[in-house]
Amino acid sequence: MPELPEVQTIVDDLNQKIKGDAIAGFWTDWKKSIKLPVDKFEKEIKNKKILSASRIGKNIFLNLSGGKTIYIHLKMTGHLLVKSEKLKVKSYGKDYFSEKVNQYIHHIFYLKSGRTLEFSDLRKFGKIILADTEKIREIGEIQKLGIDAMSRDFSLKKLEEILEKRKTKIKLLLMDQAKIAGIGNIYVGEILHEAGILPTRPADKIEKKERKKLYHAIKKILSKAIDLRGTSDSDYRDTSGAPGRFQEVLKVYRRTSKKCPRCGTMIQREKMGQRGTFFCPKCQK
Numbered sequence: 001m002p003e004l005p006e007v008q009t010i011v012d013d014l015n016q017k018i019k020g021d022a023i024a025g026f027w028t029d030w031k032k033s034i035k036l037p038v039d040k041f042e043k044e045i046k047n048k049k050i051l052s053a054s055r056i057g058k059n060i061f062l063n064l065s066g067g068k069t070i071y072i073h074l075k076m077t078g079h080l081l082v083k084s085e086k087l088k089v090k091s092y093g094k095d096y097f098s099e100k101v102n103q104y105i106h107h108i109f110y111l112k113s114g115r116t117l118e119f120s121d122l123r124k125f126g127k128i129i130l131a132d133t134e135k136i137r138e139i140g141e142i143q144k145l146g147i148d149a150m151s152r153d154f155s156l157k158k159l160e161e162i163l164e165k166r167k168t169k170i171k172l173l174l175m176d177q178a179k180i181a182g183i184g185n186i187y188v189g190e191i192l193h194e195a196g197i198l199p200t201r202p203a204d205k206i207e208k209k210e211r212k213k214l215y216h217a218i219k220k221i222l223s224k225a226i227d228l229r230g231t232s233d234s235d236y237r238d239t240s241g242a243p244g245r246f247q248e249v250l251k252v253y254r255r256t257s258k259k260c261p262r263c264g265t266m267i268q269r270e271k272m273g274q275r276g277t278f279f280c281p282k283c284q285k
Contacts, residue, residue, distance in 0.1 A: 002074050004149055004182030005225035006236050006244065007058050010080055013239035014053035014062070017082045018117060022049045023064070025110040033107065033121075035129045044068060044130055045109075057145045057181030061136060069136055071129040072119070077104075077235040078126035084115045096241030122235055149182040150222055156215045163203040163211060170206060171199035172273050174218075183218070186231050186253050189278045191217045193252045193260075198284045199277050200270075224249070252278040 002010075026042040028034060034041050048064035055061070060080070062070040072080070081102060096102060107119035107128065119126060131139060146162075147154050162179050163170075174180060174188045183191070192199050194217035197210060206214065230236055230244030233254070237243055251261050256269040260280040270277045 001058070001076050001184060002079070002230070002236050003058060003184035003187055004055075005187070005222055005228075005246065006230035007055050007060055007074070007182075008150070008226050009229045009238055009244065011053045011055045011060060013082065014050075014060075014080070014117075017239060018050055018111060018113075018115060019052055020050065021115065022047060022112040023109055024112045027108045027110070028106060030106040030121075030124050033119075033124065033127050035127060041128075041130055045070065050111075056136075056142055057148060057177060058184075059142065063133055067133050069131050069133040071131055071136065071139065073127050073141075075121070075123070075125035075127070077123045078119060078121040079235065079237045080239055081105075081118045081120060081237070081241055082115060082239040083118060084113075094242075096237065096243075099241060101235055102237060102241040120237075144178055145181040146177060146179040147181065149180050149218055154180070156212060159215045159218075160208075160211055163206055166203040168203050169199065169272065170197060170201045170203050170214075171277060173203045175273070175275075182222070185275045186233060186250075187221055187225060189253045190251060191221045193262075193280060193284060194221055196284055198281075199272060199279055201285075252280060254278065 023045050026045060028038055031038050045064065048066055048068060051063045051065060053060065053062055060072040081097065083097060102120050104120045104122045105118045106121050106124060109117040111117065136142060147158060166173060171188050171192060174183050195214040197206060197214060225231060225246045228245040229238055231246040232243030233247055252267050255267045255278060257266050260267055260283055263280065263282050265280050265282040267278055268281055
């Protein structure tokens, strides 16, 4: 599932490529994803100008004129592609749109510029909701989210408050979207390796110096992942259909029996919360 860096990459792309454009029409072959009758959905969004794209946690919002917002959740295999017949948009000199991973198009927004915004989703778990812009934060799943991991309000003090008196294993707590929004399985492993903390440590046993290291590790790893345009571990692609590059610098995720780049000890894997958990038994305490 795309995590905060992947979603932020998409939002940045959308603001660069389609902000200011207007929606001319809509097509879908998978109506279950649209949480509104399709004809009504199209009528509500047609001729609306795209004012901006934004993000809350792992959720994408297209803010339209007329006080409406399209809320998109990519779920496990979804990603958004911006195409143009006129511009023949390419990334790094290569046309990625023809690659198989980008061929599962189930929804298309036709834009007045001639561009299209297309939703590729192999497993068809993604969803599209139309809401009043002023009521976005009243949507149930948005209300349940904790503080955003890259928010200015997410301070060291806030992290300490989240950890305080919680015996939950630190990995599971950091992945709890109701506490901190945006961190998933890939990045939590890299964050904990950077901070030198074992994933199994109870949150309330992490000492003050370690909390500071953990806070800076969260910001550092997520910022670097955004700079490298996310991790293409599986289906994720950016709006040009290109893979991210953070997988090239992963230190523990899916590196079982490979050497820790810091100390040379073999990376180990355990299962925690039904997810693969990767760590260095020497560097992480």
